[in-house]
Amino acid sequence: MFAFILRRLGLLLPTFFGITLITFGLIRLIPGDPVEVMVGERTLDPQMHADAMHRLGLDKPLYLQYVDYLGNLASGNLGESLVTKESVWKEFATLFPATLELARMVMLFAAVFGLLAGVIAAIKRGSIFDHGVMGLALTGFSMPIFWWGLILIMFFSVKLGWTPVSGRLDLAFDIAPRTGFMLIDTWLAEAADPEINAGAFKDALMHLILPAIVLGTIPLAVIARMTRSSMLEVLREDYVRTARAKGLSPARVIFIHTLRNALIPVLTVMGLQVGTLMGGAVLTETIFSWPGIGKWLIDAISRRDYPVVQNGILMVATLVILVNFTVDILYGIANPRIRHAK
Amino acid sequence: MSLLQIKNLSVEFGSEKNPFRAVEGLDLTVDQGEIVGIVGESGSGKSVTMMAMMGLLEGQGRIVADKLEFDGKDLLTISARARRKIVGKDISMIFQDPMTALNPSFTVGYQIMEVLKLHQGLHGAALKQRALELMEMVEIPAAASRLAAYPHQLSGGMSQRVAIAMAIACNPKLLIADEPTTALDVTIQAQIMELLVSLQQSQNMALILITHDLAVVAEVAQRLAVMYAGQVAEMGKVPDIFRHPAHPYTEALLKSIPEHSKGAHRLSTLPGIVPGQYDRPSGCLLSPRCPYVQQRCRDERPELTPYPQGAVRCHFPLYDKESR
Amino acid sequence: MANVQASPATSAAEVALSYPSPLKEFWQGFSHNKGAVAGLIFMLAIAVSALLAPWLAPYSPIEQYRDAILTPPAWMEGGSSQFLFGTDELGRDLLSRLIHGARLSLLIGLTSVVMALVPGVILGLIAAFFPKVLGSLIMRLMDVMMALPALLLAVAIVAILGPGLVNTMIAIAIVALPAYVRLTRASAMTELNRDYVTASRVAGAGLIRLMFVCVLPNCMAPLIVHATMSFSSAILEAAALGFLGLGVQPPTPEWGTMLASARDYIERAWWVVSLPGLTILLSVLAINLMGDGLRDALDPKLKRAA
Numbered sequence: 001m002f003a004f005i006l007r008r009l010g011l012l013l014p015t016f017f018g019i020t021l022i023t024f025g026l027i028r029l030i031p032g033d034p035v036e037v038m039v040g041e042r043t044l045d046p047q048m049h050a051d052a053m054h055r056l057g058l059d060k061p062l063y064l065q066y067v068d069y070l071g072n073l074a075s076g077n078l079g080e081s082l083v084t085k086e087s088v089w090k091e092f093a094t095l096f097p098a099t100l101e102l103a104r105m106v107m108l109f110a111a112v113f114g115l116l117a118g119v120i121a122a123i124k125r126g127s128i129f130d131h132g133v134m135g136l137a138l139t140g141f142s143m144p145i146f147w148w149g150l151i152l153i154m155f156f157s158v159k160l161g162w163t164p165v166s167g168r169l170d171l172a173f174d175i176a177p178r179t180g181f182m183l184i185d186t187w188l189a190e191a192a193d194p195e196i197n198a199g200a201f202k203d204a205l206m207h208l209i210l211p212a213i214v215l216g217t218i219p220l221a222v223i224a225r226m227t228r229s230s231m232l233e234v235l236r237e238d239y240v241r242t243a244r245a246k247g248l249s250p251a252r253v254i255f256i257h258t259l260r261n262a263l264i265p266v267l268t269v270m271g272l273q274v275g276t277l278m279g280g281a282v283l284t285e286t287i288f289s290w291p292g293i294g295k296w297l298i299d300a301i302s303r304r305d306y307p308v309v310q311n312g313i314l315m316v317a318t319l320v321i322l323v324n325f326t327v328d329i330l331y332g333i334a335n336p337r338i339r340h341a342k
Numbered sequence: 343m344s345l346l347q348i349k350n351l352s353v354e355f356g357s358e359k360n361p362f363r364a365v366e367g368l369d370l371t372v373d374q375g376e377i378v379g380i381v382g383e384s385g386s387g388k389s390v391t392m393m394a395m396m397g398l399l400e401g402q403g404r405i406v407a408d409k410l411e412f413d414g415k416d417l418l419t420i421s422a423r424a425r426r427k428i429v430g431k432d433i434s435m436i437f438q439d440p441m442t443a444l445n446p447s448f449t450v451g452y453q454i455m456e457v458l459k460l461h462q463g464l465h466g467a468a469l470k471q472r473a474l475e476l477m478e479m480v481e482i483p484a485a486a487s488r489l490a491a492y493p494h495q496l497s498g499g500m501s502q503r504v505a506i507a508m509a510i511a512c513n514p515k516l517l518i519a520d521e522p523t524t525a526l527d528v529t530i531q532a533q534i535m536e537l538l539v540s541l542q543q544s545q546n547m548a549l550i551l552i553t554h555d556l557a558v559v560a561e562v563a564q565r566l567a568v569m570y571a572g573q574v575a576e577m578g579k580v581p582d583i584f585r586h587p588a589h590p591y592t593e594a595l596l597k598s599i600p601e602h603s604k605g606a607h608r609l610s611t612l613p614g615i616v617p618g619q620y621d622r623p624s625g626c627l628l629s630p631r632c633p634y635v636q637q638r639c640r641d642e643r644p645e646l647t648p649y650p651q652g653a654v655r656c657h658f659p660l661y662d663k664e665s666r
Numbered sequence: 667m668a669n670v671q672a673s674p675a676t677s678a679a680e681v682a683l684s685y686p687s688p689l690k691e692f693w694q695g696f697s698h699n700k701g702a703v704a705g706l707i708f709m710l711a712i713a714v715s716a717l718l719a720p721w722l723a724p725y726s727p728i729e730q731y732r733d734a735i736l737t738p739p740a741w742m743e744g745g746s747s748q749f750l751f752g753t754d755e756l757g758r759d760l761l762s763r764l765i766h767g768a769r770l771s772l773l774i775g776l777t778s779v780v781m782a783l784v785p786g787v788i789l790g791l792i793a794a795f796f797p798k799v800l801g802s803l804i805m806r807l808m809d810v811m812m813a814l815p816a817l818l819l820a821v822a823i824v825a826i827l828g829p830g831l832v833n834t835m836i837a838i839a840i841v842a843l844p845a846y847v848r849l850t851r852a853s854a855m856t857e858l859n860r861d862y863v864t865a866s867r868v869a870g871a872g873l874i875r876l877m878f879v880c881v882l883p884n885c886m887a888p889l890i891v892h893a894t895m896s897f898s899s900a901i902l903e904a905a906a907l908g909f910l911g912l913g914v915q916p917p918t919p920e921w922g923t924m925l926a927s928a929r930d931y932i933e934r935a936w937w938v939v940s941l942p943g944l945t946i947l948l949s950v951l952a953i954n955l956m957g958d959g960l961r962d963a964l965d966p967k968l969k970r971a972a
């Protein structure tokens with residue numbers, strides 16, 4: 001198992017360096033004056049310009065600049081925002097919990113309902129339920145989620161007034177961020193001070209529901225489809241027949257002998273959904289003004305805040321490969337054939 | 343009384359409008375402790391018959407029969423729950439391809455102990471002890487360490503031994519071996535056959551041996567059923583059938599023995615193939631291929647008719663020289 | 667061979683030998699799937715309106731009727747038969763904009779599929795034929811590209827290149843590239859192990875011939891299916907970019923761009939919000955339905971499962 005993890009790590013590093021190459025190149029590909037791009041300074045004086053070039057190391061050969069960049073990354077220096085002058089890392093760290101909270105809710109929602117729908121559809125193959133679920137799943141898979149968000153807002157927030165339109169919490173509440181997860185923070189706050197903070201938890205939950213549904217639609221659809229087809233494939237396997245020939249109960253045949261094996265490809269797909277999720281977060285957070293890293297990146301792009309764009313993308317990509325790495329390891333645990341492979 | 347009695351069993355696949363009869367009017371009895379061989383070309387319905395009997399076709403095939411009785415229990419009317427108390431315990435089955443018959447995600451030990459836990463309620467040390475015993479019974483070397491092995495770490499022969507261990511775990515009264523050696527190397531085939539027969543004797547269980555290999559049947563089985571296109575063509579004692587086959591199809595099978603080799607599932611002595619869904623003749627199912635075919639064969643389907651040495655489904659059985 | 671006797675009619679064998687032609691078989695498989703046929707019909711309709719947009723659309727997509735701002739659709743109270751689907755915040759006819767938008771979406775979809783497919787297939791074949799150095803280099807690069815979330819990568823590319831129609835297509839094509847490379851490489855690797863390839867090699871077929879004449883045609887089925895699916899995701903991504911203000915710029919009637927400006931009217935004019943999105947959803951759904959049908963009809967292994 002240890003050797004297996006090491007092998008995976010060996011694959012991870014080149015990918016990470018590849019990404020640093022891309023983010024490094026990103027900034028240099030932007031048309032325009034490099035000093036202006038890097039620090040937002042507009043200098044007409046050639047002497048000052050040259051000074052800035054030197055200060056930023058931009059007069060060095062490209063490969064040395066890349067080495068500098070890696071050195072900065074290694075020492076935890078991700079640069080600072082041109083707009084807020086805050087360190088990029090600090091901004092990322094403040095905003096990330098919001099995205100993580102959303103993403104967790106979404107994965108929970110998508111995994112539970114997707115697996116359930118997929119398994120039942122596979123067992124009741126050809127039934128009305130099966131057709132219905134698969135029709136809905138394809139619709140969800142085809143959904144322009146930014147529009148889906150608008151429609152839900154139009155219906156639930158504007159028309160029915162059930163859910164708030166934007167943000168994570170009503171401004172009337174003043175909750176100290178302890179964990180960064182609003183559901184937990186509000187719950188703690190309510191427990192500590194029920195007088196002032198009554199209803200904070202519910203408010204946080206109401207804020208979370210629509211964004212979670214919007215962002216969860218595609219992963220839910222993908223997981224349901226994948227689970228169904230994977231289940232159908234495994235149900236045809238000889239070893240499922242063996243399991244039934246042992247006299248095992250249908251529940252045991254399905255949940256132990258079939259689902260266990262059917263989960264392997266589903267797990268991979270779930271891992272891949274994390275990438276989709278980060279892309280979707282950009283749209284969802286924009287629509288719901290959710291103060292997470294998706295909205296942060298889009299804002300940075302529209303403000304031409306390039307250090308944030310550069311290293312924000314690096315952070316997100318690193319996150320995605322780390323998640324995929326974890327999924328790979330889980331995959332190995334779930335599938336002994338892979339674990340033991342050389 | 344016979345251990346297993348099947349009368350007039352039919353299994354249909356496909357839609358109601360467009361059915362395909364994989365098994366048609368099949369009769370078969372098996373007595374306690376005997377070995378019955380079933381032979382027939384690929385697609386003749388051998389596996390489907392057995393799976394129907396064990397209730398493994400749920401949701402796939404429609405099953406009708408006059409009688410389907412095992413050990414005095416009516417398998418036709420029995421509830422699914424009650425059937426699961428018998429299947430895997432008193433009747434068990436081993437399949438053709440051992441490499442795909444074991445679940446790749448669980449250790450060998452887990453899969454053997456699963457049956458023991460379910461049917462015999464064993465647990466703890468006794469459970470482990472019994473699993474080990476079984477592994478030794480099927481002659482798996484280094485049994486203790488193999489319990490923790492995953493199926494992909496075993497060879498085909500070893501996997502089949504594990505499957506056998508799983509099947510005999512609860513001392514079944516009837517073991518069905520569906521081409522247990524077809525997927526194995528020739529050298530291993532004999533070992534597995536030997537193991538099966540010795541277990542059959544030591545456990546005194548009945549054994550249904552489905553095979554393409556008539557030589558094996560001749561060696562080990564007491565009785566033989568020859569299947570063709572979902573029907574029993576001929577049934578009788580092994581020595582009688584081998585000496586005087588009554589059905590033209592059996593005769594052709596026997597003639598093909600010397601040429602019979604692994605993987606040759608078609609008969610070189612009879613041209614053509616087993617009829618499929620769309621080309622079942624209305625008369626005798628063998629009539630398009632039969633060397634003795636007459637007009638009556640094309641018009642009228644023969645019944646399985648008893649005669650002193652057994653039963654045969656042919657208008658012009660070979661012992662009856664006058665009629666042709 | 668101890669042949670007993672030549673038997674008369676071996677009808678069984680003859681029946682089995684009369685296979686339908688591949689095209690007919692394909693169509694049978696495809697038309698069996700009702701959803702796929704519905705998707706095909708819908709997409710044909712969209713394609714026709716895209717082609718004939720200037721003649722089909724009642725008005726110019728950018729002409730503003732200042733005295734008819736935010737007119738509801740014709741069947742609503744206050745609607746007018748003049749503007750079937752109503753007008754937007756600048757008094758432009760929504761139906762005309764949607765019809766013209768179909769042109770853009772199809773154009774972006776087609777172009778970006780071709781721009782990803784051609785280099786993707788070539789790179790994939792190279793990776794399959796030279797698996798050692800060149801192949802692993804290409805595949806590592808693709809890994810890196812796959813590690814970046816698709817939409818984020820597209821956003822980053824547009825952020826560098828600047829917004830606009832051409833840059834949108836380029837960004838979407840780049841994002842789609844790795845999947846084509848992987849798919850082509852995987853199917854080509856399988857084919858390379860087959861005997862017919864060895865036979866052609868022995869017969870002295872050149873590399874280019876082996877790649878494009880021998881191997882490629884046998885990898886087409888999954889590629890066609892994937893191209894269909896990536897066509898639909900191209901439409902979605904283009905619309906998302908447009909929605910974020912990074913894609914095709916107003917007043918061009920791109921479906922996603924239309925939604926971006928419609929956001930402010932969510933409380934007053936549901937049609938401005940609903941109709942462009944519905945059009946996107948239906949088009950993407952139709953293409954995906956077709957894709958499912960194609961896969962069932964083209965892939966014999968999955969055909970059984972359906």
Ligand SMILES: Nc1ncnc2c1ncn2[C@@H]1O[C@H](COP(=O)(O)OP(=O)(O)OP(=O)(O)O)[C@@H](O)[C@H]1O
Pocket residue numbers: 355356364382383384385386387388389390391402
């Ligand atoms: N689940 C099923 N659905 C539809 N048809 C089936 C199914 N299972 C088996 N059949 C068909 O029933 C017929 C008999 O199959 P069966 O597996 O019993 O043959 P067999 O005698 O065991 O052959 P083999 O020697 O190849 O194992 C075949 O034509 C097969 O295609």
Ligand code: SF4
Pocket residue numbers: 589590591626627628629632633634635636639644655656657658659
């Ligand atoms: S009934 Fe006729 S066709 Fe059938 S096996 Fe007998 S002789 Fe041959």
Ligand SMILES: [Mg+2]
Pocket residue numbers: 388389390520
């Ligand atoms: Mg069989």
